[in-house]
Amino acid sequence: MPWATLRKTPSDRASANLGDYETAIASFSWDQARGELAGFPDGGLNIAHEALDRQVQAGRGAQLALRWIGRDDAVRDFTYAQLTAQANRFANVLGSLGIGKGDRVYALLGRTPELYVAALGTLKAGAVFTPLFSAFGPEPIRARMEIGEANVLVTSQALYHRKVEAWRAELGSLRQVLLTDCAAEAPAGTIALAPAMARAAEAFETVRTGPEDMALLHFTSGTTGKPKGAVHVHEAVVAHHITGRTALDLRPGDIYWCTADPGWVTGTSYGIISPLTNGVTLVVDEAEFDAERWRTILREQKVTVWYTAPTAIRMLMRAWAQDPRPFGVPDLRFMASVGEPLNPEAVVWGLQAFGRPFHDNWWQTETGGIMIANFAAMDIKPGSMGRPLPGVSAGIVERSPEGDIRELETPMALGELALRPGWPSIMRGYLHEEARFRKCFAGGWYLTGDLAMRDSDGYYWFVGRADDVIKSAGHLIGPFEVESVLMEHPAVAEAAVIGLPDPVSGEVVKAYVALKAGLDASEALRRELLGHARKRLGAAVAPKDVAFRLNLPKTRSGKIMRRLLKARELGLPEGDLSTLESEER
Amino acid sequence: MSDTEILAVIRDELARLAPEVEFDSLDPALDLREQADLDSMDFLNLVTALHHRLGVDIPDADAAKVATINGAVAYLTGRRGMTPPA
The missing domain is CATH 3.40.50.12780 (ANL, N-terminal domain)
Structure with a gap:
């Protein structure tokens, strides 16, 4: 309505x-x-x-x-x-x-x-x-x-x-x-x-x-x-x-x-x-x-x-x-x-x-x-x-x-x-x-x-960002800045960060991490990564949650497809997958 | 539930939200948000978690009362219908 x-x-x-x-x-x-x-x-x-x-x-x-x-x-x-x-x-x-x-x-x-x-x-x-x-x-x-x-x-x-x-x-x-x-x-x-x-x-x-x-x-x-x-x-x-x-x-x-x-x-x-x-x-x-x-x-x-x-x-x-x-x-x-x-x-x-x-x-x-x-x-x-x-x-x-x-x-x-x-x-x-x-x-x-x-009366209506920047509590957060800090952790092989809708803060930052070979996901490691990110980035920028994946979805050129992670997390259409080379696991 | 048990729940929930914090180094009389680098979302999540774990209603208007460890223990103990041990 x-x-x-x-x-x-x-x-x-x-x-x-x-x-x-x-x-x-x-x-x-x-x-x-x-x-x-x-x-x-x-x-x-x-x-x-x-x-x-x-x-x-x-x-x-x-x-x-x-x-x-x-x-x-x-x-x-x-x-x-x-x-x-x-x-x-x-x-x-x-x-x-x-x-x-x-x-x-x-x-x-x-x-x-x-x-x-x-x-x-x-x-x-x-x-x-x-x-x-x-x-x-x-x-x-x-x-x-x-x-x-x-x-x-x-x-x-x-x-x-x-x-x-x-x-x-x-x-x-x-x-x-x-x-x-x-x-x-x-x-x-x-x-x-x-x-x-x-x-x-x-x-x-x-x-x-x-x-x-x-x-x-x-x-x-x-x-x-x-x-x-x-x-x-x-x-x-x-x-x-x-x-x-x-x-x-x-x-x-x-x-x-x-x-x-x-x-x-x-x-x-x-x-x-x-x-x-x-x-x-x-x-x-x-x-x-x-x-x-x-x-x-x-x-x-x-x-x-x-x-x-x-x-x-x-x-x-x-x-x-x-x-x-x-x-x-x-x-x-x-x-x-x-x-x-x-x-x-x-x-x-x-x-x-x-x-x-x-x-x-x-x-x-x-x-x-x-x-x-x-x-x-x-x-x-x-x-x-x-x-x-x-x-x-x-x-x-x-x-x-x-x-x-x-x-x-x-x-x-x-x-x-x-x-x-x-x-x-x-x-x-x-x-x-x-x-x-x-x-x-x-x-x-x-x-x-x-x-x-813009409607016929000249009013403007925001739809979303054209890029992957996250807007949490009114602040812009660059996923790359967060991913870079996660990548510093010796256990992390790759990381992707997205914003998920939140009823209060607009979006919350969530990180997806693939671990290096031979390492197993655990609650202890999840907390360690979260703590690492919070210490380095501060509460305003650090993810609120970290999830583990065996592999993150990537394009042929090796670029992590943040949008796909987000669509899947939210149950939305996955869109054009023609560039997907390495599937999420 | 004793003060010690309530304290353990606070420690546990804080460790979930801000695992980097050394709980024992926090000053229980000072604002937790500043010491543990909790933003307003973290704090809201902590209050919600305490509500779920302890079954105590914490209206948002009372949030400031649980912003220190001492304040939280006193508030939660009081709300659970127990008098703090002398």
Whole structure:
């Protein structure tokens, strides 16, 4: 049964930032959007200048910029002026270490205030910021630091000892390690950040970067090969800023909670930058998901705009089904979701539990900002990702065997979702991977790798990935990265990793392993492999299950057919088997 | 079922999910999720497994109460209608 469209009222439309879609589409220009930011007199642009200095200069210095809630419920507040001062101190610390424009600063931190200060201070210093997810194991961390040639790592003592110290000396580019939770005596080869910050000056003139200077390096995963470092420049702030307003309905004075970790692109673009350029108060919770805690935060912090993810929404739905108390959140105005398609049940559950629907939107690490969205004024078709934002031109395309691109205009034709390049936050490259970067573009389109359809009203519907990348809890996981770690184990002859549907997390990672001759599968070995993968990759990337096979299905060229494993696991049609050479056993 | 037996069930289920964890090196008063590198899915799976093994309902709203080993033992003992030994 199709889901009924959720109609918005004239007053919804009247009060939304993006009220009349057709008018906005017709009148929008990126130049005009850029005009809403300050920039530098010489045409320069710096993300942190727009997020902090501009707000202080506009008289918002005393406004709350960041409310941080610790695991133990301790609260630390930073006004725009205080956050600016902290970021300035951090930039000065970097300067004192000889780190400046173009240098690469990585953060491996939980959601602590230091993470936000480091991100903004790095950008102020003209250096490039890369956040790493703190639940990554040593292997994903090392791969990303090697590819990006990290010069500085900002982390905690525990994360440093557990995940970095053992191989740190092998990373030649790494000059400094700053520890955020070290009061005085830092371990050998590291610097205690707090005392260095205390000594640093509170004033700093933000480096006058150019719009095309590299600002952020965000990693994402493909089916094959190493993780890809998507390069983003300072001009991306134009998209961060304006899409915060159009897609998330952000307004100055909003209390905004983005539950994404800054280790992923959402947590940076919309968890740090966009809210600050839009003059809102950002709520940050250090703790992991907890249904009861989230209820309390929404209510007590009087959150007005909430940007979260399908996995969290579905976990809240579960808790609510057991105990359907009203959330009691009269201040909450707008709820949005990203990471993977939000199922219609969850969109509609929003109405039941909160009195308002969730608004799904779509974008990628490569796009740098929201591209397609259900915005506040728009009627929602539950399950659809929405319509392209003003300034974004999207289409459904088909690649011919010759490599030509043809746009599919027929409603509900299945093809690859593609975007016309030209928005400011599009990636400028995959670092050191020109060929892989070029492969994303053809026929004047950026090809997203997502399969989708567009209906006759112009709404887009996600269908699946065009490749074997796994989407678990909103995060892209490259099967190759997981398989490589399994292959390191002396018992493993071959490994294949797929994503299996999961009602809560979208997909879960499952590994199939063939053992070397003479070795027998056992529960003990299964646990050993699982433990090995978890230690090396961390919980966010490691498989949740390992199954043994005598042989994995392969093509004539020896390529493991992940799709076939998946089809068989799910009881789906096996498709074209003409290339199958070595059968699964 | 005694505290020791409940503890053994927790150890057993954790070993299934996160076999790399050395149970005896965990601080029973600290959050298990961080110490054992459990993501939200792992933790949900652990809670579900404890529910099945011990027959104790653990509503999601109470999940935080079983996030430490001490908390889990106290909660599960209490819910099984037993008073912890003095």
